[in-house]
Amino acid sequence: MADRITPRSEDYSRWYTDVVQMADLADYTPVKGCMVIKPHGYALWENVKEGLDRRFKATGHVNAYFPLFIPLSFIQKEAQHVEGFSPELAIVTIGGGKELEEPLAVRPTSETIIGHMYAKWIQSYRDLPVLINQWANVVRWEMRTRLFLRTTEFLWQEGHTAHATQEEAEEETLRMLDVYTDFAVEDAAIPVIPGRKSESEKFAGAVTSYTIEAMMGDCRALQAGTSHFLGQNFAQAFEIKFLDQNNEQQYAWTTSWGVSTRMVGAVVMVHGDDQGLVLPPKLAPIQVVVVPIGKTEEDRVKVAEVVARVEAMLQDDVRLRVDDREEYSPGWKFNEWEMRGVPLRIEIGPRDVKQGQVTLARRDVPGREGKRSVPLDGLCEKTAEMLATIQSDLYDRALDFRKAHTYDPQDYGEFKEAVSQGFAYSWWCGDADCEAQIKEDTKATVRCIPMDQEPRKASGKATCIHCGGEASERAVFARAY
Numbered sequence: 001m002a003d004r005i006t007p008r009s010e011d012y013s014r015w016y017t018d019v020v021q022m023a024d025l026a027d028y029t030p031v032k033g034c035m036v037i038k039p040h041g042y043a044l045w046e047n048v049k050e051g052l053d054r055r056f057k058a059t060g061h062v063n064a065y066f067p068l069f070i071p072l073s074f075i076q077k078e079a080q081h082v083e084g085f086s087p088e089l090a091i092v093t094i095g096g097g098k099e100l101e102e103p104l105a106v107r108p109t110s111e112t113i114i115g116h117m118y119a120k121w122i123q124s125y126r127d128l129p130v131l132i133n134q135w136a137n138v139v140r141w142e143m144r145t146r147l148f149l150r151t152t153e154f155l156w157q158e159g160h161t162a163h164a165t166q167e168e169a170e171e172e173t174l175r176m177l178d179v180y181t182d183f184a185v186e187d188a189a190i191p192v193i194p195g196r197k198s199e200s201e202k203f204a205g206a207v208t209s210y211t212i213e214a215m216m217g218d219c220r221a222l223q224a225g226t227s228h229f230l231g232q233n234f235a236q237a238f239e240i241k242f243l244d245q246n247n248e249q250q251y252a253w254t255t256s257w258g259v260s261t262r263m264v265g266a267v268v269m270v271h272g273d274d275q276g277l278v279l280p281p282k283l284a285p286i287q288v289v290v291v292p293i294g295k296t297e298e299d300r301v302k303v304a305e306v307v308a309r310v311e312a313m314l315q316d317d318v319r320l321r322v323d324d325r326e327e328y329s330p331g332w333k334f335n336e337w338e339m340r341g342v343p344l345r346i347e348i349g350p351r352d353v354k355q356g357q358v359t360l361a362r363r364d365v366p367g368r369e370g371k372r373s374v375p376l377d378g379l380c381e382k383t384a385e386m387l388a389t390i391q392s393d394l395y396d397r398a399l400d401f402r403k404a405h406t407y408d409p410q411d412y413g414e415f416k417e418a419v420s421q422g423f424a425y426s427w428w429c430g431d432a433d434c435e436a437q438i439k440e441d442t443k444a445t446v447r448c449i450p451m452d453q454e455p456r457k458a459s460g461k462a463t464c465i466h467c468g469g470e471a472s473e474r475a476v477f478a479r480a481y
């Protein structure tokens, strides 16, 4: 591990790895491509989970658990699915010292085994809809891995729903896209662009895939969550059939949707700075850290009294840590908690005690500018207000950053320049060969076709930024993680 954080301007990728390790989020393991999520990183993930799980339940979903091992033949049942996932599969061929009759895949995603079970559980229209989510780990054998962003084993949630009609399933797919957007914006303070994936970028086996795309601190894109309309593809492969109200046999319509521990990587890259992590208060494992300051024994006693009062005032309302370790200096502690991204620090010294006040220091506004003294009376309200301000300022800052690095190139020359520096929002013909050519030229891909399309200008037909063919939609192009 490095002994200092590499500045972002020097090497963004090193900066990321340094922050993840030095802020104690995760560590490498003897198994290549796998990671240990350390307590601070896991607490952050738990808050992501809580924010999502609450929203899933509010929209009628329940949690269940399906097995880690999936018969290999299941994965082979849906043609596109097997084609998409085969290169990444981990397969178990020996169990209990004996060769298995049928090899088992370690789940890369659970459409197949869940499809098999749904076929058993769904007989009639009365059994629908089925709205199940599971929190689980999955394994996708990756060649090049990065902590949180791409690991061989990762944690996620996968929702799997079955419906009587196409309309209901499509509604569900978009509902979950909204849920993800709401979580990203409200809890993670990450501005996202909800949109549709191009044909070549969609999930293996889906009819339509939707995504939320975010801009990272180096102007590259990160897919932060996906929601798929699976049509009847899996229902046909797994015989998920039901008798409708007219007593006729129908195939069900299914969806799936997921957010993974990648979200933690997104939080690091959207908000972090050269001092380390900057966490949005709603996700921060510790929202407020109290650091007492005092050189003499007499000072320390007086300060300790006020610290105890502050702790009693705040502990029910905020996730609070009092750092009264005597073996470290206040300056050392400031650095430590800044690196770990704690949104707000309360400093209490002898002068504060004398004046019946404390000093608040914002993590997102470095130096003097982010500090202010506030009276002890009303500290609860002030703290809540300050955390809310930090939360919304982080979002605004990230949105401004994305806007400043999103371009509307006028020709393909400008387009190439634009995707080397950020997002290009351009008219596109929708053709897969055109998309492949753009990727080859620029390494940029269609991140999504945004749901919110700006109305076309009255001035005639729009043409594709690359091939000049007729275009009816604009797409966001960028280099991506």
Ligand SMILES: [Zn+2]
Residues within 6 Å of the ligand: 428, 429, 430, 431, 434, 435, 464, 465, 466, 467, 468, 469
């Ligand atoms: Zn084109």
